Structures are given as C-alpha cells and as structure tokens.
Amino acid sequence: MDKKNTPKLPTFEKSAKSYLDNTQLRRNIGHATQTIRGKRAHVVHELPDWEELREAGSRIKAEVMNNLDKYLLQLEASVQKAGGTVHWAADGDEANRIITNLIKEKGETEVVKVKSITTDEIRLNDALKQEGITALETDLAELIIQLAGDEPSHILVPAIHKNRSEIRDLFRKKLNIEELSDEPAHLAEAARLYLRKNFLKAKVGISGGNFAVAETGTVAVVESEGNGRMCTTLPETLISILGIEKIIPRWQDFEVFMQLLPRSSTAERMNPYNTFWTGTSPGDGPQEFHLVLLDNGRTNVLADETGRQTLHCIRCSACLNVCPVYERTGGHAYHSVYPGPIGAILTPQLRSPNDESAASLPYASTLCGACYEVCPVKINIPEVLVHLRGKVVNHQKKTGGIKQKTNPTHIGMKIMASAFRSRKKYERLQKMGRIGQKLFVKDGTISRLPGELSNWTAIRDLKPVPDQTFREWWRERS
Amino acid sequence: MSDSKETILNRVKRALGREDDNKTTTFKSADINRNYQQKSELNSEEILQQFAERVSEYRAVTEQISESELAEKVVQICKNEGVEKLVIPPGIETGWTKGLSGSVTILRDEPKPLSKEELNASDAILTGCFLGVAQTGTIVLNAGPGQGRRALTLLPDFHICVVKQKQIVGIFPEAVRSLEETVRESARPVTMISGPSATSDIELNRVEGVHGPRKLHVLIVS
Numbered sequence: 001m002d003k004k005n006t007p008k009l010p011t012f013e014k015s016a017k018s019y020l021d022n023t024q025l026r027r028n029i030g031h032a033t034q035t036i037r038g039k040r041a042h043v044v045h046e047l048p049d050w051e052e053l054r055e056a057g058s059r060i061k062a063e064v065m066n067n068l069d070k071y072l073l074q075l076e077a078s079v080q081k082a083g084g085t086v087h088w089a090a091d092g093d094e095a096n097r098i099i100t101n102l103i104k105e106k107g108e109t110e111v112v113k114v115k116s117i118t119t120d121e122i123r124l125n126d127a128l129k130q131e132g133i134t135a136l137e138t139d140l141a142e143l144i145i146q147l148a149g150d151e152p153s154h155i156l157v158p159a160i161h162k163n164r165s166e167i168r169d170l171f172r173k174k175l176n177i178e179e180l181s182d183e184p185a186h187l188a189e190a191a192r193l194y195l196r197k198n199f200l201k202a203k204v205g206i207s208g209g210n211f212a213v214a215e216t217g218t219v220a221v222v223e224s225e226g227n228g229r230m231c232t233t234l235p236e237t238l239i240s241i242l243g244i245e246k247i248i249p250r251w252q253d254f255e256v257f258m259q260l261l262p263r264s265s266t267a268e269r270m271n272p273y274n275t276f277w278t279g280t281s282p283g284d285g286p287q288e289f290h291l292v293l294l295d296n297g298r299t300n301v302l303a304d305e306t307g308r309q310t311l312h313c314i315r316c317s318a319c320l321n322v323c324p325v326y327e328r329t330g331g332h333a334y335h336s337v338y339p340g341p342i343g344a345i346l347t348p349q350l351r352s353p354n355d356e357s358a359a360s361l362p363y364a365s366t367l368c369g370a371c372y373e374v375c376p377v378k379i380n381i382p383e384v385l386v387h388l389r390g391k392v393v394n395h396q397k398k399t400g401g402i403k404q405k406t407n408p409t410h411i412g413m414k415i416m417a418s419a420f421r422s423r424k425k426y427e428r429l430q431k432m433g434r435i436g437q438k439l440f441v442k443d444g445t446i447s448r449l450p451g452e453l454s455n456w457t458a459i460r461d462l463k464p465v466p467d468q469t470f471r472e473w474w475r476e477r478s
Numbered sequence: 479m480s481d482s483k484e485t486i487l488n489r490v491k492r493a494l495g496r497e498d499d500n501k502t503t504t505f506k507s508a509d510i511n512r513n514y515q516q517k518s519e520l521n522s523e524e525i526l527q528q529f530a531e532r533v534s535e536y537r538a539v540t541e542q543i544s545e546s547e548l549a550e551k552v553v554q555i556c557k558n559e560g561v562e563k564l565v566i567p568p569g570i571e572t573g574w575t576k577g578l579s580g581s582v583t584i585l586r587d588e589p590k591p592l593s594k595e596e597l598n599a600s601d602a603i604l605t606g607c608f609l610g611v612a613q614t615g616t617i618v619l620n621a622g623p624g625q626g627r628r629a630l631t632l633l634p635d636f637h638i639c640v641v642k643q644k645q646i647v648g649i650f651p652e653a654v655r656s657l658e659e660t661v662r663e664s665a666r667p668v669t670m671i672s673g674p675s676a677t678s679d680i681e682l683n684r685v686e687g688v689h690g691p692r693k694l695h696v697l698i699v700s
Contacts, residue, residue: 032682052514059510069490082665088483140688141679157679164680184680188688195689200594216661226632226675226690233628234594244486251661255651256514266678269532270614270650273690274670275628281667283591284627295486303493 009335009357012364016329025161029153029330032160033321039267040318040374046269047259056256058378061312064247065302071214071247072293078217082279084289092122092296095241099124099206100131102239102290108133108204112195114221114231115139116208117155117315118241118294120337121350124206135206136198138227140191147174153331153339155317156265161330195227205235205286209242210314211257212291215250218278219291222261224271232275238286243294245311257314260376264316297350306387310345312377317342319371319381325364334361341371345384353395362388408452433465440464518613518648525612529646530698532615536673537686538694545699548640549577552604555638555695556582563600565592565634567626570606574640587626597633603691604638605631608660610646610698611653617641617696618653619669620660628667637671637691643700 019025044050064071076086089095103111111128113135119125125135125146137146141159145152148170152158159167168182171190180190207228211220219240221228232238248257254276262271280289301307320326320340331339335357336347344361351358362385371381396404404410419425440446446462448454456462468476491497518525526542533540543551552574556564561582566575568588575584585592585600592600606624607617617639619625631637647653660666675690686692 028681035682049514052511056510056512056514063510066494068494069487072487072490088480088486090482090485094482138689139679140677144679157682159679160682167680184677184683184685185687187680188677188685192688196598199689200598213661216665218661224675225677225679225688227688229628229632229669230689233632244490251658252654255654256512258654259514259650268672270611270616270670270672272536272672272674272676274668276661276668276670278661278665278667281621281627281665284621284667285629293486295482295489299486299489299493302490 009355011357011360012329012333012335013360015333015335016325016364019329019333022330024163025330026328028161028163030327032154032157033327036267036321040264040321043263043267043269047263053256053259054376054378057260057314057376058312060248060253060256061377062309064249065245065308065311068244068247068302071249072244074214075212075217075247076293078213078215079279079289079291080217082217084217084279084291087290087292089241089292089294089296092294093127095122095292095294095296096124096127098292099239099241100128100133102237103128103133103204104131106204106237110134110136110198110202111204111206112136112138112198112202112231112235113142113205114207114223114228115142115158116206116241117152117337118208118243119206120152122241122294122296124241136195136202138195138199138231139223140188140225140227143191143195144170147171151332152337154320155315155338155340155342156320157317161332195230199227199230199234202231202235204237204239205231207232207238207240209240209246210261211248211254212242212246213249213251213253214247216278218251218276220254221275222258222265222271223273223275224266226273229273229275232277233285235286237288237290239290239292241292241294243296244298245313261314261316264318264374264376301346301349304349304387307345307349307384309379310342310349310384312379313342313346314377315342316376318374318376322370322374324366324368324370329364334364336361341365341381341385342379345379345381345388348388348392353391354399359392359395362386362392427469427471430465430469434467437464514651515649516651518652520612520648522643525646525648526643526698526700528648529610529612529615529641532612533610533617533673533696534615536615536676536694538673538696540696540698542698542700548574548697548699551697552638553577553579553582556602559602559636559693561601561636563602565597565600565603565630567603567605567624567630569623569625570604571624574604587630591627592630594629594633597629600634602636602638603630603634604640606640606642607645609653609656610641611648611650612646613649615672616650616653617671618657619671620657621666621668622660628669631669631671632690635691636693636695637674638695638697639671640697640699643698646698 087098144159154160164182209219210222326340338346348358367382419429441464449457565585608620609618674694677688
C-alpha cells in the first residue's frame, strides 16, 4: 500500500478542519447518512434473531482467522477442482502485476470492472493504465468518481459527497450528453446506455468479491445495479481479486452473512442481485476464471490479537453511517479507501507505523461506541481504537528521540500513571493540586490552564479537586 | 508452490503463533451456535402472501394466478408490454408458451446458443425459477431447467418469472440449505434476484433499472 512515490498525506486532524468548512459536502453526507440510518434500523428490527445472527457471524469469522492458513489451502484446492486458477499476491504490486499479465496474455487493452475497494486499495486502475490497459468502472458511483478523477468517500456509496446537479454537470461534459436533467432516473439511464456497449464487447472482466467459500470454491458478488452480473457473466475471462480475510468456511454460512450484509449495508431485506459462481460452468459465463488472493498487510493485522477482529469486516459500511465524526467530515478526510470507524482501525494496521496520516486515524473518534453497536459481525471498534492509540504512542516514544521523550503529554501521563498506582502518591498529588489550583478556579470550574496544559482546557473544562475528597470524608467520619 | 503462496502461508502461521504446526487437516474446532431461526413460523398460505407482498415492495409487478390461466397470462403480458421477441430457456414447460401466436417471435437458446447481440436485441425473457424466499422477496435461479444460463436473464430488459407456490420457502436459511446440492454436486452458478435492477448511488435515491432487466413481472402460480 505504501508506494515510494506516494506524496506524504496530511493527518486526519489537519484535513478534517478543511472538510468541515465545506458546507455542501456536509449537507450531502448528513442527508445521506441520516436517510440510511433510519432505513437500516427498520429492517434490522424486523428480524427477531438479529443478535443471534451477529453472534454467529462473529464466531464464524473468528474461526476463519484462527485457521486462516488451512482455509486458504482448502479454498485454493476447491477453486482448482472447479476449473479455476488461483494466484497468490503478497502485496499490491504483485497483484497488479499478476492481473496485468493475465490481461496482456489475452491481448486486450480494455476491461470492464465491478466496484471493488480491494482494487482501489492496490491502485489497480493506475497500474493498468501505465501498461496501456483501460479499466472501465461500471458501478454508477464508481463511474462518477472515475469520470470526475475523484476519490471514493464511502464504502457503499463512493460518490455520496456529490449531489445530483454536480453529477449532471459531469455527465454532460464527460459523456457528451447535451440534454440531461438532474433526475436520478435520467442520470442512471445515461450511464446504462454508455456502459451497455462496453459490456457487450468486453473480453475480460475484473471483480472483487464479498465472500469466498473454502469448502466449495464459490465466490459471491453482492450488488444492486446488475453491472456485477454483467462483468462476471459476459466476458470470456474473469479475474477476481479478494483479500485473504474474505473467506467463509462453508456454503451454509451464507445463511448468516446474506442476512447480515444487505440489511446492514443498503438497509434492504435483500439487495437486488447476488451472484455465486463456483469455478467455471460449461456454456454459462466465463470459461476462464482466475482468483487472486491478496495479503498486502492483512497478515500484520492478523498478528495483533486485539486488532485481529478488524479482519472480520464484511464491508457493509453501517459504522460509517452512524459515526458522528464521519457524518461531519466525510470520507476524504481519512485519506484512505477505507474511511469511517472501520477505516480508522484498518488503515493504520495495513500501513507502516511510520505513516503519520494513518497513525492519526485512531484519534478520529469520540469512542461513543455507535459503530460497535451496529456492526453485523460485532467488531469492537472502540476497543481496537484505544488499543491502536496505545500502539501509536509507544511507537512515537520508541522512534521519536529526545523530542518525544520530553513531550509534556507523555511526561504528564507517566506521572498520572504512577500516581494512580499508589494510594499514597495519589492523595499527595491531590493535596498539591488543591494548593496549585487556587489561582485558576473560577465559579467552581477550571476553564483555563497556563502553558502546555492550556491544550487540555482549550476544549474542555476541568473539575477542581474538592475541598474534601470522599476518602477524607470517610476517614473523618469513622 | 509459488514463492508468494509460501510467504503468505508462513506469515499467517507466524501471526497465529504456530510456525511448527504442519498438520493441514485439523481445524481449531469452532463453537458456532446456530440458534438463529432455521425455519419460518408462518403457514404455507401466509408464506405465499408474504412472498407476493415483499416482491411487490421492490416495485416488481406480481400476480397470483392458477396454473390454467398461465398460458393466457403470458400472451396478455406480451401484448400489453409490446413484446415481439421473447427468449425461452431450455427445459421450459411447453404449456407456458402454447398461447403465443405469430406476433411474438420465440428465440430459443438451443440447439445453438443465442449470441449476446441477439439477447440484447430481444424484448423479454420468460423463465421459471429454483426457489422463492418469502422473507426477503427473493427469486433464486440455479441454471436448472426452465431457467437457462445466466446471460438470458440479464441482457433482455424485461424478465417474466413464473414461481410456483410449492417452490416458495419461508426464510433465507431454508433457501441456502436447498441450494447445497446445486453448489456441491453440480457446481452450477446461483443468481438471486430481489426486484428489478436498482441503484441508490445518487443521493441514496432508489432508481429502478440500471444494467439488469428494468422490469420484473412475477407470476405466482398456486
């Protein structure tokens, strides 16, 4: 993921500020997230066994992670048995090379693509472009992003930050359509006509996948528009790339995940189309199927016992829609293809600990826990956020040199930690505080502290040490 | 073994703290409690009604008819919707199309499969299905008789689908279990359809009809 030529990305704190100033963006995102939150709650409450399904989903994914090497081998064998070919990619560059070579072997310079965040993660389209191959995005939102030269800002609805008139202007310009209203139905019709001819002539299709079944080799694509069906059915060759965490053990497990995903994601009982294919089928669909299994940092996530649950994610995006931070900043402030709460824990684990932008993400949260509550596979996002904050601080201390060693926050925290460990020290510190605070207490609160400590009080009031603490009162009483 | 395969598997083993474990057949046993609903609590009449209701909610057209009305219904739909070229998959029950006369050309996918262009230029496709799921209003195709290969139900803009009452199951887990054989034994592709093609990509407004059939007409035969 970390390309040498990638420019240094700003931290979340820095970019959040500028996105907060964009009122159009805040309106677009606020409206969209609010709409989908309500719809989701409705369809989730409809299922009496939602909690049992969440628990099962969580356990199945934990089972996969604890046996990942075995399930990977089983998946490979199943896909091969069903007529497919399996490729292994340790990082994004290798995956891009594998896919480029497969397309070149077919002598093609144009391919059609289904929306896949994994391919965004490894910047596949750029890699293909450098080799003279055009990858046409066929999901409506991804097409909008591609035509605008923009970056996605939401997992499910990548163009959530654009409203209808912005999209109409874009289509008028890029698709050369003079007469076009901003009605969503007309905009979708324009995209349909533009893409249909490409679907018919494409020889190679590229897709991601929502699930891969170890036991049978079946790969699933869950979608709404039908572009997924087009790309996985019409071309002669299909190349699908999946992160190694996308495995589920058995076909039966779909009874859990296909109930959890649509309701959490698009807030529907079921999304319009699900396609499940097992290798190749004579006379039906692509006669050549390649599955690329991608690591690209995922095994680092696996190695962290607290962080491991991040890999349970089924990319539903429910956590984005309920997050008070995401709702206000939008997805771009996260500078990752994985925005929102899940991105705040996934991105830093996938990237190097020296990546300052990624290291700022665990702080992009109020720890309110709404994300954990809606997560269909029960990823304890607040727990991982706090855990990662600890890792960030430890890494800074280890690599930051003298500047970090004399960082007042770290020194302050160290004093606090030692004080909280012993009653004597704690009470002594309280007494000192009672004397020291005298100058700053006004109307029963401390709203301004001097020097470095002013950072704390700049955004919150501090409660002073009381004249008599509970412990003192208790001792006096007995 | 490719280098990267070995690399990834070794990384996984290291991450799980069991580099020495080479027994590739034993899995850490999982404690998965499948205490969620396995079967619908509704009776067959309620299941039928729920299916009809929920399919309609996706803005598909649904009609409940009897077996004897089917042939006439197909004629009527073709007439109302201006269908001139109707695609028929292999293995479809002959009775379904017996009413169609000269104004509708029937395109058959056998013995020679129809080309993508022919499918694209057709007006509609008539199929049966493998299953219906009442809880989610879903139609399940498994490339079996009367359904055909996947492209048939994809390129035509109008899908007429016949679902028999006995094919409708209550909840999703029942459908998954019924599909075990399709996937395990014959490895055939499975397509699930819940309403016509749709997108919510523009301001989360649902729009019917992007790439798949924009119209779905479901005939429930009881």
